[in-house]
Amino acid sequence: MKTTITLMGKTYQFKSLKEIMAKANEEKSGDQLAGIHAQDAQERIAARHVLSELTLADIRNNPLLPPEEDEVSRVIEEGVNEKIYASIRNWTVAELREYLLSPNVTNNEIAHIRRGLTSEMIAAVTKIMTNLDLIQAASKITVETRCNTTIGQKGRLAGRAQPNHPNDNLQGIKAAIFEALSYGVGDAVIGINPVIDTADSVKAILNMTKELIEKWNIPTQNCVLAHVTTQMRAIKQGGAADLLFQSLAGTELGNKAFGISVELLDEANELILKEGTAAGPNVWYFETGQGSELSADAHHGIDQLTLEARCYGLAKRYKPFIVNTVVGFIGPEYLYNSKQVIRAGLEDHFMGKLHGLPMGVDVCYTNHMKADQNDMENLAVLLAAAGVNFLIGVAMADDCMLNYQSLSFHDIATLRELLHMRPAPEFERWLEKMGIMENGRLTSIAGDPTLFL
Structure with a gap:
């Protein structure tokens, strides 16, 4: 899993997926209160760049809170359809975003692939989307x-x-x-x-x-x-x-x-x-x-x-x-x-x-x-x-x-x-x-x- 990137002559080294996920987030006072936020916009962009190039398998293989330590993690893991996950595990987070925003992808297709996603994968793609991205992608999904x-x-x-x-x-x-x-x-x-x-x-x-x-x-x-x-x-x-x-x-x-x-x-x-x-x-x-x-x-x-x-x-x-x-x-x-x-x-x-x-x-x-x-x-x-x-x-x-x-x-x-x-x-x-x-x-x-x- 790649955790380093150089942007504008400056190298950013992130210690873990947990740090990458936190620093890729939009500015939130709660993350600042917890002391896990990006220090500036440049570090936030660097974290998003690194996150966008990680694969869905990278995210699943580096649990933020291991299932053996937390029952919510166990519920999330138990809910994954392994066959569907296997078909998308090598997608990058950026590729997942492109898929969700593609005008040719239907609600039924999204309903199919989501069965192979964990909550952390969904959080990851959210972090690299703009407000309009979030509106557009959500508008394609109906849940009755x-x-x-x-x-x-x-x-x-x-x-x-x-x-x-x-x-x-x-x-x-x-x-x-x-x-x-x-x-x-x-x-x-x-x-x-x-x-x-x-x-x-x-x-x-x-x-x-x-x-x-x-x-x-x-x-x-x-x-x-x-x-x-x-x-x-x-x-x-x-x-x-x-x-x-x-x-x-x-x-x-x-x-x-x-x-x-x-x-x-x-x-x-x-x-x-x-x-x-x-x-x-x-x-x-x-x-x-x-x-x-x-x-x-x-x-x-x-x-x-x-x-x-x-x-x-x-x-x-x-x-x-x-x-x-x-x-x-x-x-x-x-x-x-x-x-x-x-x-x-x-x-x-x-x-x-x-x-x-x-x-x-x-x-x-x-x-x-x-x-x-x-x-x-x-x-x-x-x-x-x-x-x-x-x-x-x-x-x-x-x-x-x-x-x-x-x-x-x-x-x-x-x-x-x-x-x-x-x-x-x-x-x-x-x-x-x-x-x-x-x-x-x-x-x-x-x-x-x-x-x-």
């Missing part, structure tokens, strides 16, 4: 999944309704759900982040949302984003859950900090398939975000983009209905400003899609980050152009419980109108039946939640 409804079709943009409430008041949650529905948002999921992480509280929210869905015959699915063990207890006590949720990290230690393991996820998977209320077969909802492993001191000196890719390698095991990166939620320690948030959002969406995941994004930022709502709207347009499966909407783009800024319900409606996209098919038919939408456009009663009263 089905829970109670099907999302991910070309030309469709789904939305998660996130009707959070500061004290889990059921009437307050219901009011926000009605507002979301009135704007045509909720086809991906009606998903609530609870304040109170108890089985009783989670069960109450699950059953309220399920009753509401059944009363209005809404073609969607419900989920309460508590810890997976709390959801499991709620389900065993009679909670009506369509989807099971959990946040993921890209290392075994990071997941341990989240209170989970592959063994626990396997147990939860068995439970939701047996006792969940959805038709399926896709019954998981995972969230990720660059920087969580560093927060838990569980990064092993690996850069945050590569760790994010490894999250997707783990998520793939469970064939989820939806996955999203909460791209700007962790804060400026990991993504300092809007430029870094926009880049990370495009990276995460592309990497998730190349893993074969139904990828969405929470286009968001915290109030102490150097970003504003205009930046988020810019990223939302880029992601919609890239074919993102779904985006998240909250009332007035301001989550009153989690205290961060996201997109509003009407932002998602605007993106659909602007880019000639539509909701999930079953949900669109329901919106038409309710008089909220007609011929793919919202009607005059849209945005009025009182129609549900």
Whole structure:
């Protein structure tokens, strides 16, 4: 494996693939915090040049975190189709990029070769792509999944309704759900982040949302984003859950900090398939975000983009209905400003899609980050152009419980109108039946939640 390059009369010597991967990454405050970043633009370019000439076999043969030391690495390795890998193992990272961007390569062809890729290979090619490359390549990939409804079709943009409430008041949650529905948002999921992480509280929210869905015959699915063990207890006590949720990290230690393991996820998977209320077969909802492993001191000196890719390698095991990166939620320690948030959002969406995941994004930022709502709207347009499966909407783009800024319900409606996209098919038919939408456009009663009263 070549680790040295001379550019403009200066020789750059990298000690390992881990160092090459970290220094090839776009500038991220999280990598700087970890002390693994490129010192300047010249060193970053040198690292990318070296990375682009490595083969996929070089990456697989030099594991950043060996499988015998980490269960996420084992899951990723176990997921590789060896015959397909053998056919592409001698490709360079640059050749993989050219393949993905070729106008003659189809979604089905990409779906075939991705079965021979590891998460680290996907992270590597991401590092040598521009923002427009990431948009173009991701736009070619469609990933359809089905829970109670099907999302991910070309030309469709789904939305998660996130009707959070500061004290889990059921009437307050219901009011926000009605507002979301009135704007045509909720086809991906009606998903609530609870304040109170108890089985009783989670069960109450699950059953309220399920009753509401059944009363209005809404073609969607419900989920309460508590810890997976709390959801499991709620389900065993009679909670009506369509989807099971959990946040993921890209290392075994990071997941341990989240209170989970592959063994626990396997147990939860068995439970939701047996006792969940959805038709399926896709019954998981995972969230990720660059920087969580560093927060838990569980990064092993690996850069945050590569760790994010490894999250997707783990998520793939469970064939989820939806996955999203909460791209700007962790804060400026990991993504300092809007430029870094926009880049990370495009990276995460592309990497998730190349893993074969139904990828969405929470286009968001915290109030102490150097970003504003205009930046988020810019990223939302880029992601919609890239074919993102779904985006998240909250009332007035301001989550009153989690205290961060996201997109509003009407932002998602605007993106659909602007880019000639539509909701999930079953949900669109329901919106038409309710008089909220007609011929793919919202009607005059849209945005009025009182129609549900």
